Amino acid sequence: MNNGRFAIALHILVLLTKNQGELLSSEYIAGSININAAMVRKALQGLKQKGFVQSKEGKHGGVSLAKNPQDIILSQIYSSIRETAILGSKQQPNPNCLVGKQINTHLDTLYRDAEKALVEALGKQTLLEFAQKFK
């Protein structure tokens, strides 16, 4: 997770929450985050797939929220961008060693439990609550 995708996704969703009813262009969003518009559109792909946002093509098109922000919890946003284990990559250890042979199994359960705790913490806040901090 050494990438900014969670921050970007959340930034986008906060902008949309703060501008409900309007269509925001990827160019505008990119200007707020200070990244490239193509990156924004890429991030939007995922958010769209997960049903958080909807978009309209063509002139005067743009993006808007597809759900009420009180029905989106931050852990869902995290899950939508999650790709790899949060505690990092594992190795391909020596199968002829007692520890090497088993470590990845034990790391898996450890990582699962730890990440579950993180997700639960994120689950305590809705997008609306998070967005309301901005004033």
Place this chain on the structure above:
Amino acid sequence: MNNGRFAIALHILVLLTKNQGELLSSEYIAGSININAAMVRKALQGLKQKGFVQSKEGKHGGVSLAKNPQDIILSQIYSSIRETAILGSKQQPNPNCLVGKQINTHLDTLYRDAEKALVEALGKQTLLEFAQKFK
């Protein structure tokens, strides 16, 4: 955290726990993890600094635990390798935008809380308990 440092550190410490009293060489450890010995020695630097391991130079030298494995909790190991926010990097957003101006502050507190939950989960297990799973 898209790196394998936590897995490597834990692997090393489990090996040392399973071989208390002995001195393990970085070459031997590297063979179990299946990485380069210089990488192991680099990982050991940190573990040594944090007081988890001690080493002996020269012929017949090697590394051993510096504490009882029941006195090391997994969250301490995590903290010792931790460098960046676990939920990923942030952006440098537009300060002229209401959301852009404040997002990093709010992300900071969110990240802190989420990571705290993860650390607490890791804190529930000692190195000894983890190592005892290997048999």
Place this chain on the structure above:
DNA sequence: TTGAACTGTAATATTTTTTGATACAGAATG
């Protein structure tokens, strides 16, 4: 007292991941 087996550390190369940039087809609008 010398060679072998280690650690400690630095320097450098390679690979992988992340980010950025550009381009363009296709949709909607007026």
Place this chain on the structure above:
DNA sequence: CATTCTGTATCAAAAAATATTACAGTTCAA
């Protein structure tokens, strides 16, 4: 039918992670 968008692909650049090599210094033991 020109304009302004999204959607998507491709390529370039930068940054991060990992691997490799080298060697000085320490310790041991013959």
